[in-house]
Amino acid sequence: MRTLIIHGPNLNLTGKRETEIYGKSTLDDINRMIKEWADKNKVEVELFQSNHEGEIIDKIHSAVGNTDFIVINPGAFTHYSIAIRDAISAVEIPTIEVHLSNVHAREFFRLKSVIAPVCKGQISGFGPKSYILALESLV
Numbered sequence: 001m002r003t004l005i006i007h008g009p010n011l012n013l014t015g016k017r018e019t020e021i022y023g024k025s026t027l028d029d030i031n032r033m034i035k036e037w038a039d040k041n042k043v044e045v046e047l048f049q050s051n052h053e054g055e056i057i058d059k060i061h062s063a064v065g066n067t068d069f070i071v072i073n074p075g076a077f078t079h080y081s082i083a084i085r086d087a088i089s090a091v092e093i094p095t096i097e098v099h100l101s102n103v104h105a106r107e108f109f110r111l112k113s114v115i116a117p118v119c120k121g122q123i124s125g126f127g128p129k130s131y132i133l134a135l136e137s138l139v
Contacts, residue, residue: 008075
């Protein structure tokens with residue numbers, strides 16, 4: 001089973017910015033945790049991070065034919081990227097949207113996800129464990 005993990009914009013700064021919201025784990029820490037879980041559960045993961053919408057779309061497109069699942073933290077793109085939404089819809093690969101923070105308990109503009117309606121589900125608020133919960137739900 002092959003899963004593509006996509007970390008969206010600003011996640012490269014995780015552990016360094018707004019730690020009261022996103023926690024102190026760095027992206028390297030999160031990726032290490034994902035890899036450890038994947039190794040234990042015999043799941044192949046590909047990890048990808050980009051701050052650029054087009055790169056994320058290209059990565060989603062490239063998953064066709066070689067990826068069973070996608071786990072995506074679209075960051076701020078969650079709230080307005082119809083292009084990423086359409087890419088997920090087009091490739092027809094089961095996808096879970098994840099967030100480190102509970103987006104439903106934050107600013108008003110974060111309450112709406114344009115990505116979630118084309119995903120199998122959304123997991124938010126569990127910090128780095130959100131990724132593991134997504135992987136467990138897919139396996």
